[in-house]
Amino acid sequence: MAYPRQNAGVNAPxxxxxxxxxxxxxxxxxxxxxxxxxxxxxxxxxxxxVVTQKIVSKAEGRVVAVDPDDPTARRELxxxxxxxxxxxxxDMVITETRHGFVCANSGxxxxxxxxxxxxxxxxxxxxxxxxxxxxxxxxxxxxVGVIISDTFGRPWxxxxxxxxxxxxxxxxxxxxxxxxxxxxxxxxxxxxxxVDEIAGAAELVMGKASGIPVAVVRGLDPSVFGSGSVREQxxxxxxxxxxx
Amino acid sequence: MAYPRQNAGVNAPxxxxxxxxxxxxxxxxxxxxxxxxxxxxxxxxxxxxVVTQKIVSKAEGRVVAVDPDDPTARRELxxxxxxxxxxxxxDMVITETRHGFVCANSGxxxxxxxxxxxxxxxxxxxxxxxxxxxxxxxxxxxxVGVIISDTFGRPWxxxxxxxxxxxxxxxxxxxxxxxxxxxxxxxxxxxxxxVDEIAGAAELVMGKASGIPVAVVRGLDPSVFGSGSVREQxxxxxxxxxxx
Numbered sequence: 001m002a003y004p005r006q007n008a009g010v011n012a013p014x015x016x017x018x019x020x021x022x023x024x025x026x027x028x029x030x031x032x033x034x035x036x037x038x039x040x041x042x043x044x045x046x047x048x049x050v051v052t053q054k055i056v057s058k059a060e061g062r063v064v065a066v067d068p069d070d071p072t073a074r075r076e077l078x079x080x081x082x083x084x085x086x087x088x089x090x091d092m093v094i095t096e097t098r099h100g101f102v103c104a105n106s107g108x109x110x111x112x113x114x115x116x117x118x119x120x121x122x123x124x125x126x127x128x129x130x131x132x133x134x135x136x137x138x139x140x141x142x143x144v145g146v147i148i149s150d151t152f153g154r155p156w157x158x159x160x161x162x163x164x165x166x167x168x169x170x171x172x173x174x175x176x177x178x179x180x181x182x183x184x185x186x187x188x189x190x191x192x193x194x195v196d197e198i199a200g201a202a203e204l205v206m207g208k209a210s211g212i213p214v215a216v217v218r219g220l221d222p223s224v225f226g227s228g229s230v231r232e233q234x235x236x237x238x239x240x241x242x243x244x
Numbered sequence: 245m246a247y248p249r250q251n252a253g254v255n256a257p258x259x260x261x262x263x264x265x266x267x268x269x270x271x272x273x274x275x276x277x278x279x280x281x282x283x284x285x286x287x288x289x290x291x292x293x294v295v296t297q298k299i300v301s302k303a304e305g306r307v308v309a310v311d312p313d314d315p316t317a318r319r320e321l322x323x324x325x326x327x328x329x330x331x332x333x334x335d336m337v338i339t340e341t342r343h344g345f346v347c348a349n350s351g352x353x354x355x356x357x358x359x360x361x362x363x364x365x366x367x368x369x370x371x372x373x374x375x376x377x378x379x380x381x382x383x384x385x386x387x388v389g390v391i392i393s394d395t396f397g398r399p400w401x402x403x404x405x406x407x408x409x410x411x412x413x414x415x416x417x418x419x420x421x422x423x424x425x426x427x428x429x430x431x432x433x434x435x436x437x438x439v440d441e442i443a444g445a446a447e448l449v450m451g452k453a454s455g456i457p458v459a460v461v462r463g464l465d466p467s468v469f470g471s472g473s474v475r476e477q478x479x480x481x482x483x484x485x486x487x488x
Contacts, residue, residue: 011451011454012264012448012449012450012451012454012456013264013448013449014263014264014266014449015261015262015263015264015449016261016262016445016448016449017259017260017261017262018259018260018261018262018445019258019259020256020257020258020259022258087486087487089486094486101400102399102400111434151434151436154398155346155399155480155485155486155487156345156346156479156480156485156487157407157437157440157478157479157480158417158435158437158477158478158479158480158484159416159417159418159435159436159437159438159440159477159478160434160435160436160437161436161437161440161441161444162441163401172403173402173403174403190355190395190404191402191403191404192395192403192404192405192447193401193402193403193404193405194403194448196401196403196405196444197405197406197444197445197447197448198448200405200440200441200444200445201260201262201441201444201445201448203436203441204256204257204260204438204441204442204445204461204464205256205257205258205259205260206256207255207256210255210256212256217448220448233402233403234401234402234403235400235401235402236399236400236401236402240402241399241400242331242333242338242399243331243399243400243487
């Protein structure tokens with residue numbers, strides 16, 4: 001599936017609201033996330049629903065047993081879920097996952113998990129997002145965007161931020177080439193990764209410690225909606241990559 | 245000045261609002277940004293004001309002449325403002341700036357600039373943020389946070405996002421180590437780069453093409469306010485860096 005570069009600019013809204021979705025139960029294998037989310041909050045047309053990877057992995061059964069007191073076991077698990085190890089430091093590895101994500105420990109995560117279990121990344125987070133989007137549309141009648149978010153570190157900058165690992169119904173990267181800036185100059189190379197900015201914004205109402213796994217971003221301009229894929233549009237191909 | 249790691253967690257608010265600040269005039273050397281911002285929007289206690297680097301550079305006179313039709317001239321300008329060149333591709337260079345930022349062309353930017361001029365990064369963006377914050381407090385009586393944002397690319401992921409290059413009045417990176425997750429497990433290493441998430445969120449109402457240079461993020465929990473510095477807290481020291 002090809003996602004051509006989209007040359008139409010997007011419009012910025014005058015204001016946005018970000019809402020935490022509270023009251024979701026603990027998620028287990030087979031749970032219907034769209035049913036739980038639409039019961040917990042009243043969605044409206046044009047909302048973007050940001051769902052943390054952790055509950056998507058739990059609902060999809062992407063949970064494995066791991067000894068929480070054996071950091072080597074976690075590292076081995078991370079390596080088994082990777083196509084490449086880029087760096088090692090102690091028991092932490094920076095890997096490239098089969099999706100093409102470069103992150104710590106292949107995204108294998110023990111936080112907000114029962115003792116002795118770890119969550120792996122969804123097999124295909126874009127597909128996970130599409131499933132949730134389709135089910136939300138069927139339940140609510142609203143066209144919404146969906147982002148699956150996860151918490152990644154970055155080189156050169158301290159601290160983690162939430163980014164998109166999957167999306168549906170949203171233009172993941174908006175290409176402003178061919179549009180002009182406020183002074184009428186042609187913008188040469190400005191591809192904005194909208195879905196990462198939305199995922200990070202949603203994290204501000206989630207909080208790693210508070211365990212709120214879903215947020216709604218309301219008020220984005222209709223021009224940001226469309227077809228999009230994190231894997232196809234955000235993951236940087238080898239040929240473009242200066243740091244792999 | 246030392247910014248010790250802060251072990252107290254932050255609380256996530258139930259909702260946040262992001263507001264575009266419109267109606268600012270074209271900015272020139274010596275302009276009082278705090279006066280213009282406080283005249284354009286009604287700030288309230290606890291707001292975070294996100295100001296794009298471009299207008300801070302213009303107000304601080306960090307503007308130089310460059311031939312817009314000579315990409316080599318821009319590259320040489322970028323290199324002259326760098327302490328190190330990490331990668332080259334054509335006329336684009338990935339450099340480390342004297343602030344420690346790793347970005348394209350040392351942040352030298354021709355968009356939203358008059359023909360023949362380029363904006364350089366502020367000399368000390370944390371100080372720029374502190375000045376604006378102090379002046380906003382004097383004018384409005386409100387304690388607000390200030391972030392200076394710029395648009396950076398990332399390795400491994402396509403598309404740019406806005407990140408913080410300076411801040412004042414905000415805990416730039418919040419260390420959740422020592423706090424527990426929703427299931428009571430101790431979080432081992434979760435330092436969240438709040439200021440980058442806030443900068444990216446603000447970009448969603450700015451839009452590269454629409455030229456809105458200021459946004460307000462309203463509703464963050466009081467626990468995110470405090471002393472902070474992008475240079476001291478976000479720029480990753482060499483000893484921690486796996487990719488420099």
